[in-house]
Amino acid sequence: MTSKTNNINKELTVKSTTNNLAIIREFVENIARESGFSKEIVSKISLAVDEACTNVIKHAYKFSPDREIKILTQFNDSKLTIRITDSGDKFDPNLIPEPNLKEYHKQKKVGGLGMFLMKKLMDEVQYLTLSGNQNQVVLVKYLA
Amino acid sequence: MADFNVNVRGVGSVSVIDVKGYLDAHTAPQLENAFNQLIDGSKYKVVVNFNDLSYISSAGLGVFMAYVETMRENKGDIKFSNMQDGVYNIFDLLGFPMLYEFYKNENEAIEKFKESISK
Numbered sequence: 001m002t003s004k005t006n007n008i009n010k011e012l013t014v015k016s017t018t019n020n021l022a023i024i025r026e027f028v029e030n031i032a033r034e035s036g037f038s039k040e041i042v043s044k045i046s047l048a049v050d051e052a053c054t055n056v057i058k059h060a061y062k063f064s065p066d067r068e069i070k071i072l073t074q075f076n077d078s079k080l081t082i083r084i085t086d087s088g089d090k091f092d093p094n095l096i097p098e099p100n101l102k103e104y105h106k107q108k109k110v111g112g113l114g115m116f117l118m119k120k121l122m123d124e125v126q127y128l129t130l131s132g133n134q135n136q137v138v139l140v141k142y143l144a
Numbered sequence: 145m146a147d148f149n150v151n152v153r154g155v156g157s158v159s160v161i162d163v164k165g166y167l168d169a170h171t172a173p174q175l176e177n178a179f180n181q182l183i184d185g186s187k188y189k190v191v192v193n194f195n196d197l198s199y200i201s202s203a204g205l206g207v208f209m210a211y212v213e214t215m216r217e218n219k220g221d222i223k224f225s226n227m228q229d230g231v232y233n234i235f236d237l238l239g240f241p242m243l244y245e246f247y248k249n250e251n252e253a254i255e256k257f258k259e260s261i262s263k
Binding site for chain 2: 017018019043047050057058113114116117120121
């Protein structure tokens, strides 16, 4: 059994289809578990990554199925960093307001929930634009 | 592949949807189909039994948000029962307890519909 192994770097590249979400979650859950996170936190990390990848599939790639999503993970000094990279449409997180939940339900608007959840579930969420028209979401969780 | 199953049962005038496995953006359309069929059959009183659901993402939560108004406008509702703690926590994070009823078991939820009929 491995726990708290330092400096684990792992990578997974999958096509941009929703049926890969289960594979992505399993990949991330294994890493989070190996990094020493509790079962509860492992589930949170897994959901946050699912939400990030769902957003990539829906919004960056508009459900086009043969694009690529790259997931890079790094565990170092009690910090798990997960980088999700796509080469789809650029996304400005500032254009999506933080939802007022009560209003949100009334509006019947379904969207933006994923971003909101990611912020609630992770310690840090960052959106980057990389060279070569790539977008990256960086999710960070600290091992308490 | 995400393993997900949806099954609809009638209990008197109430429809119970059993959801099982993993509800994400890939499997959410199966749940949408179940709701569409209920609406086609003018069945608006719905209890969703979460006993066998292990996972939900916002794509799954969005399904309930998309259909609840239609149910309520037709004197029905979507009520939730038998939810595992991990799944409930996600509903809670997104403010669902303010606007939806959650019950420990399916019968309690069904009874609530009966009460509102007799009123």
